[in-house]
Amino acid sequence: MKSFSEIETTVKRASRAAGYSWGIAEEVGKSIRLSELFGFPAIKHLNQYYQNKKKENFEEIKLINEINKSDGSFFCPIILGVNFIDQVKNLEILKKCSVENLAYPLLFLPFLSRASEIIGKKLLISFDDCKFLLNFNVSISSNIWDKEMSMLAKKVEISFLDNEDNFSDQDWKNLYKLAEDTFVEETDSLKEGAAGAGLTDND
Amino acid sequence: MNVELRDPKIIMKLSRLGSFHQSRLSFLRSFLSEFKDWKYNRDLFDLDQEGYGTAIYSFKKNARVYSLICYANKINNDERSDRVIATKWDAAFTLHDGVPLKDDIERLRNEVPKQEVGRLSYKELTLSRANKSIRVFDHVVENLSNGNQPNLELLEKVGYLYRTTAVYGSGKFGLADRFRIKNREEINGPFRLEMMLVYLVRQFTFDQVNHVAQNRNPKLAVKLDPIICRNLGIGNSTGLGMAPFIVNHPTLLNNWILSREIALKKIREIKIVKTKDKDLFKECVKNSLKNLTSWNTESEYQLKKIKLLLKDIKKFIYFLENEFNFQKDYPFNEIYFWLEKETCEECIEYVVSIMMEPFGDIVQPLVGQMSSEEEKYFNIPTERNVGDLKKILENKYSDILKINFKTDENNQKFWFISKNKEEPRLANRFEEDGADLEQPLAIARDIKKLYEKLLSLKDNLKINKFLIENSDLRHVVRRAFIIEKFPYSEIQDNTIGENLVPIDMLRLKLSFFGALKFDPRSDKWLRICMFQGAPLPNELKDYDEQWVYKTYS
Structure with missing residues (x-):
């Protein structure tokens, strides 16, 4: 098994050799390491992307907007990813954005994951029948993690999720009630003697 | 009294960093301190x-075990090379996490001796190899087998039986990634497992030399005297491989230097120094003369530095004995000012290291602050603006911004990775091909380029917009925001200039390892000695913390 340190170093060098600046190559190294750590076949997709990049032109998205359409060719997932991280604090306000024609969407995921940590919000990305929930760069949930993933996505939608509970108030109340069974009912003597502070604070 | 931390623009110059010496903060000393109450054992x-085969040594505490597996192999004299291009070594080692099973030992027998072309697993933590100093090893075997102890003069001159030529860790060649083990309390310090490997290898070299001598002449042979063993270390040959490390790990570098600077600041702030602390300091300074006079090298560059250091240390001892009064308030602050005024950089840093000796209570808490969670500082704060970035560059890199990189002498060298050995190399860009594949280690040049670019832009332009059109400068934008928080994270010098002395970069790192007796063999590689004078594993329970200054006592 390759160590994650080997993965990061090799990806960084390969990305530089594929034509990216050292600064971008560092970002790709970190992101692919993360993706592999989460269990996604990022090395495989990156390899295929770099092979294709020699033959095809991929469009570089610069300023990300609410709707991002290409001129017919596919967007580079790496430049999109790096710019998404850089611009995420502006994009957050939009609540939603979409990208049409994205090459190797799996390669975009780790950048989104890091962006989720930066803004402290969960992100949801969907394309074709795939959905991924990016959880503050701690984990990525997916409905297709063990299936082959498409190399080209016609339309990718990204949603910035509000920080809300995943459960109902009633679920919480029920659980809290159960937790209360670990508390001790205070008698008058406990009220006087067991707390740190006094009963009045009029001094 | 509040003493300011020393100015990074002085301390982070290469000539100063290349004058650093080992101290109580050094990793091999903090390793010994951490593992002194672990149970040491020779398991196999x-x-x-003839001394070829397998040996295993371990450190154990509660449920945790670290095992060094040694494979000693026969090689011909013409196959022995310290250069990284070598493919065979007298012995190869790996530090295994836990107790190795028979299957592990067999698996590793096929991989460890191959080193860079072998594959390790997440169960292995570090990897190394070493060659005998044939001259010393044969001499010791010859004498021991005849019932005699070896010639101390020869041993003192070389200082070791074996020298390692590389020590790998942190995920190299399939070794365990750092994240797998980073929460273990006992390794909360940089390179602790690398230090453990080297320390246990040292013991293997003594056991092997005794074993060979015993087998050569069972009736007459004697064992190597433990006092002699204690005064032998492990040699190490180090090339340029270490240099990029300190550029590529800015927050880690900061934490090493900052710990040293905080220790010095706190020592200078001591108003009244206890007699026992004063005495220990003076004793270490005087004892250290032995380390200087037994420091052998053929390097003219180093000889000059040693000569000057020796002269200044003698001058300092005279000052301490005849002119200085420790009864004064803040005596170490006075001493520091005297050193700055009267001695060379090498001597200043040498004495700064010794100042830490009496003050374990100051130094010890800093040892735990010498690691870094580098990932935390990787993201660029792109909501900041060009004005912020410009100010950072002007404040933190003011000397760098004065360098003219349009002249050939300031832009002469380039760092690259050799295709043959995947190791860092340095070459003249005007004489050699390959500069188009330059590694991003010319930080000073790229910072200057960034600054010049920023000058033409509006201050309120956001960094996220700047980066869209300037991705070639992204690596230095990241660094600039790091140095804003970590003042000692950057070498304040030109790493591609004509006058670059790369061994200054190696010495900086090696001093933090705890190396002694730097012996440059060129401007690009050097030999050192580690653990010379250190307690043996069976002496760890109660050892003298100042062993570094008590060799051959």
């Missing part, structure tokens, strides 16, 4: 009469 010693 299966060598043939």
